[in-house]
Amino acid sequence: MPDIAFVKAALPKSGTLVVPIAEGAAPAGLFAQADQEAGGALARALEAAGFKGRKGQATTLWALGGFTKVVAIGLGKEAELDAAAAEAAGGALVPALAQDREATVLADALAAPLAASLGLGALLRAWRFDRYRTREKEEDKPKLERLAIATADPNAAKQAFAPMRAVADGVFLTRELVSEPPNILHPIEFAERCKGLEKLGVEVEVMGLSALAKLGFGAMIGVAQGSQHEPRLVVMQWKGAPKGRRGAKPMAFIGKGVTFDTGGISIKPAGGMEDMKWDMAGAGTVVGLMAALAGRRAKCDVVGLVGLVENMPSGTAQRPGDVVKTYSGQTVEVINTDAEGRLVLADVIWYAQERFQPRCMIDLATLTGAIIIALGHEHAGLFSNDDELASRILAAGAAVGEKAWRMPLGDAYDKQIRSDIADMKNVGGRPGGSITAAQFIQRFVNTKDGPMPWAHLDIAGTAWSSKDQPTVPKGATAFGVRMLDRLVAEMGEA
Amino acid sequence: MLAIRFRKSAPEGGRAVLPLVAGAPLPEGWAASTAAAGFRAGEGEVLDLAPGPLLVGLGTPARLLDWEKAGVAAALALKGVEAVIEARGLGAAEAAAMAAGLALGAWRFEVYRKTPAEEAPPRAATLLVDDPAAARAAWREVEAAVKGCLAARGWVSEPANVLTTRDFVRRLRGLARHGIEVEVWGRKRLAREGYGALLAVGQGSASPPRLVTLRWKGRLEAPPVAFVGKGIVFDTGGLSIKGAQGMEAMRADMAGAAACAGAMLALARRNSPCPAVAVLAIAENATGAASYRPGDVLRTGSGRTVEVIDTDAEGRLVLADALHHAVSRLAPKAVVDLATLTGAIVTALGHHRAGLFGNDGALAAALAAAGEATGECLWPMPIGERHREDLRSDIADLRQCQAGRFLPDASHAAAFLEHFVGEVPWAHLDIAGVDTQDEAHALGPAGATGFGVRLLDRWVAMHHEEEDHHPVAGAKA
Missing domain, CATH: 3.40.220.10 (Leucine Aminopeptidase, subunit E, domain 1)
Structure with a gap:
């Protein structure tokens, strides 16, 4: 460098x-x-x-x-x-x-x-x-x-550059995590690397299988149970709010961290499976974002949570047809074990709300192939229950060249994930595949006690680039770090 | 279409239909059973108290569309009897909207049934209203769009051995009796004009390609609005042949053209002041010795050359010539094309919204609003720089599409079409997910939906029927 x-x-x-x-x-x-x-x-x-x-x-x-x-x-x-x-x-x-x-x-x-x-x-x-x-x-x-x-x-240029340098370091951390091969970066190693944020002043807490089992993370554990690597939940807290604003609700970022996704028993075809090492890019982005915010001493409170698992087929793996109980209490019929990201997010999102009562919640995930068919590689798919949050994310992304495109939600799509045996099933068929995935996640956004502004970024098309772009060499893009750093600056620090 | 009558008092016989707003008092004598059944008059909720009345819930109706949907729900629930709808106390517009819904919900395609299906819908409906004359006048306003929609549903439903290119054209010629001028170009004329894309797509079939132009003069001194429709009467995929499973649905691959023609019929039937034209690219995409091939380079009517990658991406090719025809010959103030264009849009938006692409924000917003008002919902989708770059060809001006998996093909298709519209305000509606429905839905039974007809008719009514409403925008062609 x-x-x-x-x-x-x-x-x-x-x-x-x-x-x-x-x-x-x-x-x-x-x-x-x-x-x-x-x-x-x-x-x-x-x-x-x-x-x-x-x-x-x-x-x-x-x-x-x-x-x-x-x-x-x-x-x-x-x-x-x-x-x-x-x-x-x-x-x-x-x-x-x-x-x-x-x-x-x-x-x-x-x-x-x-x-x-x-x-x-x-x-x-x-x-x-x-x-x-x-x-x-x-x-x-x-x-x-x-x-x-x-x-x-x-001197003025140096001063302007200092926070940019911190954000770039966050971007590099994300790119590194996303680039690491899956035999190296399994959930336990990933959690270890999150610990590295402590030296920037981030509080990092790692929870293992027994803690998750005790909490009742049935969906996330179901995904992880086929792998020899235990799952990890990492909770990162950056407490940067100045004196006058301490105690205000934090912004929460949640990332899907499937360190390798074989598809599980619903195994993927061999061609291109190596790309599934970057199925943890949502989590990688959240970690890089926390590093960026801490690195530039952002003046607000932010929490980042990542659910880390490996999705493997094996004798202990979850099966299509299994019903799992999520941390929220809702049950899910697993139709396709390759729709595992939403299962991980379901538990982590619910936990983020219960524990932190955040002012808003944004999750990132390489969630669906359908979003690539919908939008390609230039825009991430943005789903939200809150127009203001959505437009702020769109604007922040446009400002830093990480563009998102709003996609619809609605009851008609939600109906596609009704199950005959459980509260919902984990896939809704090919039509509107990214939308039904977002509907699934939305069922774990708790608006019972008041509004909970939430946005979901499906970054399956933008986390990895097959060609060089002006400021992004081909490979891991760290899409989302700069966008969300900007969002925090505008929403949390302004 | 079922017969619609407006009366002050109930006729003999028929099933009473009671539309109920949430929270309104329940009908006398039925309150107990209604409560026991858990009926809350929510939107789309139906309770059949046979032989008593049929209750139809409206929730909290905010728009005329909600009354339409209640009419649809009633028609879907009633079997083979005349409906008598209690619309006294409602405004004329609400009553007419209910009537429209009844007609949309009671439509069936029964041309090929020797005996009517047992679950036959009502054949007639009487709406009880306070002022029949006012209701009739309101109904005349909406009836035209309903009839246009049902005509489109009929064309879309016809099997491809009946609705050949020639047969489709014959039916379109029938529009002349409504005052629509019909011009048909056959192969010779298409060849003379150099419409090589439409010709290539149609060349493998025994049923020859046609370019049909429909003109409605209207009364306003203004350039026309133009509708452009994809009319592939059957799509085998050509040499890039489709899988066998589900191929029968490809008889509906002319739904874009049907919607455009249905919209023209609606405008003519209600004597719209707005001048309108429709350009329909009609062909059968067949496999045969004469079929066009992947790798072929075609010269389109615009002069641009196109490298064919996949003969199953034929819709954008016929639209290229049709769009060029519309913008270069008909001087429209705006162009809207409708096409069952890509599987990708179904993956993107499912069966509840059509994809909306274009080059003009105001036009897109107006169409989206017309869609929300008619229940034919759209969602804006992007044409990005990357999508445009992806269409660069090594041998021609453009490649038709990309090959492979996980491709944003709906956006690629829109980026392709963009080349053929120039500077005219243009919108493209990819209706591949909404042209038919597998199950009964808010606006009709399973089968062809006629999606687009009511949307286009409403868009014209909202924006193009007043002399100075909209200045002629950007029609440089």
């Missing part, structure tokens, strides 16, 4: 230079100076190379004006230059600098917060997961160690 430094706006004499340029903008500031010293060669070369300054456009020039390399990065239209555009530019420069150890970005034309956003974009894109590579050739490894961002006000 490169070190991101903010330095005084001065033109280096040599080395690698990165120049962010808006669409159609004439050379200005330090870049104009560099171009002048090179006798106008830089601007001419960019024009010849067809560089227009379009968002994400990257053009590399070699050996001009005394520099080893000059990389021009498009910022897009000047009028639309916002944090997202600066982040995208920061992301776009990373692949262009794969073989450089150091580079200087001429960001003197950018306001300090935008210079910081550019640094954030670079950082987010530069992350990679190489723990299990033992023979990678030196030339294949990215080299970038230090990115110096030259800006008019380095």
Whole structure:
């Protein structure tokens, strides 16, 4: 990971230079100076190379004006230059600098917060997961160690960057958890890693099988019982509320953490099953979010709960046809053991309400294949019983480039999960498959004692990316960490 | 359609139907049994006290739609007898809405039954009202849309050996007697105009493709609204043939075209002032020696070329030519297409809402509102950048779809159609989940629903029937 430094706006004499340029903008500031010293060669070369300054456009020039390399990065239209555009530019420069150890970005034309956003974009894109590579050739490894961002006000940029850095660390923690293979990251190991948040000041509590059995987490235990790894419930509390607001209800985040999902007895086909290591991305996102909030010392109380299980077929596994009793007391007929995420969430969500009486509740889960068929990979599915909460989530997501799309709920869909033998069954058929999954979860949102604003994010299509995006390398995306960090900032800290 | 009468006093015979609002006093003499049966007059609740009255619950009715649904529930519950509905004390609009519901609920498709089914619905209904003349006038307003809806249900129900492309066209020509102009293009004309997508989809069938344009002049000096419908009279999937199970349902793959035609009929029957056109792309997607193939490249009427990936994604191909025809020849102020387009929309939204896509927020909001008002509910769905990127082809301007599992095919289809509408305000309704229902539902019995007819008719009534109501928006084509 490169070190991101903010330095005084001065033109280096040599080395690698990165120049962010808006669409159609004439050379200005330090870049104009560099171009002048090179006798106008830089601007001419960019024009010849067809560089227009379009968002994400990257053009590399070699050996001009005394520099080893000059990389021009498009910022897009000047009028639309916002944090997202600066982040995208920061992301776009990373692949262009794969073989450089150091580079200087001429960001003197950018306001300090935008210079910081550019640094954030670079950082987010530069992350990679190489723990299990033992023979990678030196030339294949990215080299970038230090990115110096030259800006008019380095102190202001540093200040703006500090909380971003904390959020990025949360993102990286999530990406790491999601990337870890399932033989390494089973529920017990996952819970151990959650303990790591204690050093940030998060209170972490881990409950094992006997505690869960005593509580009556019948649905979650049913999912876990086929695996040799015991289930874990991890409760994380960040108490950041300032004196005057202590005792206010916390916001609650709940994550599905199926560390590997074979489907259980309703076993999945072999093709693509390896992807099921990231069936814990909801939980991974909640853990990363807690790290982000604690890292930037968020000024409000937040609880995060993750239900960790492995869904395996075996002699002790749950069967289709089984009826389980959830912590809420409601019973569920298990029709398909591969619809296990909702069973885990049912118990954890009920517990979150009982214990914390949160002001609102948001759960994240790689819940259904149907949401990929509905929306694809650009939007997560958003279901909510509260229009205000839903629109705040949509807005927070749009602001950080983690987009959600509202999907419907309703009695007609709820009818699809009626059971002949229990209070409900765990699948409602193919039609509206993501909606009936959300209806199932909604049955565990307790509105008996007053409204309980709740939202469910189905991130099955967005937790993992098969291609590089400007600030997200392919693989684990950590979708949701930044969105919900923003949501907490706007709802809990404003 | 069942006969509807409005009278001041009850005729001889028939079953009394009592619509009841929640909390209203229960009918005298029946209070005890009603309470014993646990009847609470909730929405959709029905209690048959035969030989006494049939009670129909309304909950707390907020909209005329709730009265319609009560009419449907009554018609579904009554068997083979005339219904006498107690509507005295109700407004004319509520009474007419009940009548509409009775007609929608009593509809059956019985063309091919030698003896009528035992569970026959009522053949006639008398509504007892305070002011029959006012109720009749209100009924005339809503009757047209009901008749349009029932016509569409009939077409959708017809089996594909009867409703061939030619037969569908013959039936559409029958609309002329309502003042609708009907223009039909056959293969020669389609070839001359270069409508290669519609021709390709239809080329494997013995039943040739047709492009039908319906025109309703209206009275307003305004560009028309345009409806565009997918009319695949049977969809085998073509060479990318479908699994055998459930293929019989593919006789309904012309439900989009049927809905558009039904909406035109509704506008004509109530003499709507709004000029309207409908473009219906009619073909059979058959497997045969002449069928089009995966890998084929087609030249559409718009000039854009399309790489075929899956011959079972034929709807978007015929719509490409139909949409192009509508926007390039008919200068509409807005285009709404209806199609049983994708299985993906069923996975996404199930059988209770149709997918709503488009390029114009105001148009989408207006259609969604018309849908809520008529009980034909929509839900907005996205066309994202990724969906557009996914349609890049190595050999043609566009690929028709992607191949594989877990694909957002409804959004891909909408992103595909978007290329053929230009700048005109456009909405696309993917009605694959709502064109038929396996069980009786809030607006009718099991079978064809006629989904879209009443929605389109209502949308026109709400937004396009006043001279200056809506300025001509963006019709640059």
